[in-house]
Amino acid sequence: MTLYHGSNEDIETIDLERGLNFKDFGKGFYLTPDKTTAMRMATKKARLFGGTPTLITYDMSDSALSSGLRVKIFPEKASVEWFLFVDANRDRQRMHPIHHYDIVIGPIADDGVVLQLTNYREGIYSPEHAAQLLQDKYLDQQYYFGTQRALEFLHKISSQTV
Numbered sequence: 001m002t003l004y005h006g007s008n009e010d011i012e013t014i015d016l017e018r019g020l021n022f023k024d025f026g027k028g029f030y031l032t033p034d035k036t037t038a039m040r041m042a043t044k045k046a047r048l049f050g051g052t053p054t055l056i057t058y059d060m061s062d063s064a065l066s067s068g069l070r071v072k073i074f075p076e077k078a079s080v081e082w083f084l085f086v087d088a089n090r091d092r093q094r095m096h097p098i099h100h101y102d103i104v105i106g107p108i109a110d111d112g113v114v115l116q117l118t119n120y121r122e123g124i125y126s127p128e129h130a131a132q133l134l135q136d137k138y139l140d141q142q143y144y145f146g147t148q149r150a151l152e153f154l155h156k157i158s159s160q161t162v
Helices: 035-049 062-066 079-091 111-121 127-133
Strands: 002-007 030-031 054-060 071-073 103-107 141-145 154-161
Touching: 002 030, 002 035, 035 054, 054 141, 079 103, 079 111, 079 127, 111 127
Parallel strands: 071 103
Antiparallel strands: 002 054, 030 141, 054 154, 103 141
16 A cells, blocks of 8 residues: 655654654654645645655555554544544643554544544533534544554655655
8 A cells, every 4th residue: 555754854764763742643653645645744844844845655565454563443534532542642741652553544633623622622522522523524544653563564665855
């Protein structure tokens, strides 16, 4: 399967330690099957951090999901479980990761999701209500790689500026 990573620089070797804390699925390396989404992320990263918007294309081995890796796959639409998982990973009060998955696949929490997370944290909505409000919203998909073992199933194909 072809996956894309949008960056502000080319990446020769993936370094999981460079990942940011408090992301949707935790500290790790994120990709998407949607090329346009990755190009948008590349442009955003270059604007925020400098550098050159770069689209990096990877192949994920078909055997990755059946290799014995710890994999979590969420539905493509918002669910209560996904909503609470993202909320817990983004919780800046937590000092330790909330999971030990090698790969997590699910929706990207965009600005609309962040608004519902805020409404949930402020007690305005229950997680069930917040997830229900997101049901009709299209959410791009993301693939999180959180361990070196998972990265063994990912192979760089190309890199290009966008």
